[in-house]
Amino acid sequence: MRCKHSSLLVALCLGTFLSFSWFTHNLTDVREEYVHPQLIALYPRVLAAEEKSLNVSQQLQRVLDSLKRHVQVQRNVSTNNSDVFTTKEFSLAPMSSLSNVYFYLPHLKKHTHSLLPNIVLGHGRAGVSLVLGIPTVKREKQSYLLSTLSSLLYDLTSEEKDDCLIIIFVAEADAQYVYSVADDIKKKFPHEVQSGLMEVVSPSPYFYPDFSNLKETFGDSKERVKWRTKQNLDYSFLMLYAKDKGSLYVQLEDDIVAKQGYSQTMKEFVRHQSSDDWLILEFSQLGFIGKMFRTSNLPFIVEFILMFYKDKPIDWLLDHILWVKACNPEKDAIHCSRQKDNLRIRYKPSLFQHVGLHSSLHGKIQNLKDKDFGKQTLYISHSNPPAEVTTSLSAYQSHTLDRAYQGMDFFWGLTPVAGDYIKIKFVKPLIVKGYLFKSGNIETNGDQFYNTTVEVLCENSSVLNNAHNGQMSKYETTTDGYLRIGAFEDGVAAGEIPPALQNISAIRLLIHSDSDVWVLLSEILIKV
Known part of the structure; x- marks a missing residue:
């Protein structure tokens, strides 16, 4: 009903606009022999009314578009209301807290809703202790996502599941692929989706900028520069979506295995920190895997990433953040390293191991292994009767x-x-x-x-x-x-x-x- 009323308002305003346009057009064609003084006085007012009518028409069109989106969301929910929630998060941009986001990503100005997350699966879980963020993309060779999720869920207790949220960020603009991933997750983990333990989100198709004009740096090919630049944007979107979901955020990837008891181990490690000065707790030595942040620090971290997202890969930028916060330019590198160690604290042995062979970067074979991960317990033995x-x-x-x-x-x-x-x-x-x-x-x-x-x-x-x-x-x-x-x-x-x-x-x-x-x-x- 709201959409019908809005459509009527838009039609009336457009009619007014067209009427004024016709009137002013004919007014300019009136012969110069005689123009009534009252018409001359009316002319500026007509132009002002025309401009105002156009503004109102545009505002009403935006309202209509918003209502249409709301109706579409309601239809999606009625079709699958057990898997998608309807809360204010449908209308909240995850980067809205960053006042400079349009300065770093000016292309977003062209599409006012380009920062809205597309929540494919989820029940709006929030207030948990632990939020696990997993970005995933379409891979040419093999997908490791379901195995990664199985590993993370393997020995979580019911209490740990209730105090955790796993966000899968499908970093693709291809809607068909996004929903196919969501379907696979729903079929494989129906209880986890239904309980709200898992959420699947994706970005707007307008979120990513044009990557064709990126500058090649550090000897990287154009394809690699594009890959690492998009990664920075993916991490930024996911982190800001997660910032209001819980207390601690752990960045993971879609091709890892987790050590048994990882959830309890990480929470205990946080509790045993002698100081609250830490910025990053590391549970893997590889790249951006197993990096824990307080969710309250995520907006600051993301803003730094966005400032330089086209320049360097994410792990380099993270080290630069530590340098800015901890290092004195008048001191030597050894002093700087010691100061950074107060902000970045490493846990050993590692809790996450990289297992993917085929990278998401086209043609790249990635045999990365964390030497501190150690051996997994793959079976439990018992003394059984003969x-x-x-x-x-x-x-x-x-x-x-x-x-x-x-x-x-x-x-x-x-x-x-x-x-x-x-x-x-x-x-x-x-x-x-x-x-x-x-x-x-x-x-x-x-x-x-x-x-x-x-x-x-x-x-x-x-x-x-x-x-x-x-x-x-x-x-x-x-x-x-x-x-x-x-x-x-x-x-x-x-x-x-x-x-x-x-x-x-x-x-x-x-x-x-x-x-x-x-x-x-x-x-x-x-x-x-």
Whole structure:
């Protein structure tokens, strides 16, 4: 209804404008023989009214455009209201707090809404302790984004998930690609999206300037200068979008793995700082990975980046910020380095490792590894009761089921199909109190069991008879005499086995559908 009213106002104002234009045009063509004095006096007023009418028309058109955008947002929300929130952030430019933004990025003046973030997925989560920012772009060879997100989520507790926000910034103007990334994330992590733990945002198509006239510096090619310049803008947009979301911001990239317990480790490191003078806490020695800032400092940092975004890469600019804040030009380089160390504090061992081989820069192979990262714990061993373990899955290299059951390795099986199984047959029937099977690990968390049930073979045949007679309705029976007592959820199957089912002769994991990925068991625990 508002749009209709605004359209009517615009039409009326345009009609007035056209009428005045016609009148003044004819007035100038009146023959010089005679012009009525009152018409001469009216002429300046007509021109003023015409100008005012034009201004009002333009203002109303802007209002109409704004209402149209609002209606479109409402339509998007009604189409997918479980994944997109409607708050004032739809109308807030992330860089609006920077008074000089149009000076650094003058092309933005041409499009008044070029600073508005496009919030594709999210529920407006704010007030958390930890905000993780991940920019991602279209890669020619391989995307590591989903694996990166899986690694970050791998061992987060429910409390840590509630106190965290992961922002994925799809730094592309291609709307189709942006929404395809959002769809992939929504399918892979539906609970995390629904809970508000993850947000997906992208920039306006008018946000980026013309990169064709960039000056080549430091021996870099034009393509590399464009790449690093765009990166600086991507980081700036993401940081300012995140500044009101929480207390601490950690800059990450889309091709990393995280060490187990990284969230708690970072928070404890912040708490144990003897001074509040720090500007950056580093949890990786590589580039811009694992750099933590207070969100209150982000506007200042971004403004510095924007001043020189065309001149140098982000890690150099970050070092220049430290030089400006800490170094005395009258002192030597050693003194400067010591002063900077008070503002930039390093944690060891590193919590994030770079794993991407193909850079987002065309044709660049990037074999960067953080030497301080150390080795990951890829499996958890337990002392399980004696058993014969068999599987229909083909093991990859030496990652066999037998070694995994003995706590010597993880089991890694090739792509499963419906009907594949893992069976643990005990040497003799015994009382099994419970079980835990955990699939995936910190490096390959995507290799999980899906649509897979946990089944037991009971020694006492009367248990199966009772199940057939409906006395154990909570358990489904199989044609070969097993009872289904559990299933994998989010890559984990865990549960207790009640006394009524004891003793247990065997436990089986049965896969019910074909999978697109391999499967990995990183933990096997049989509680006796």
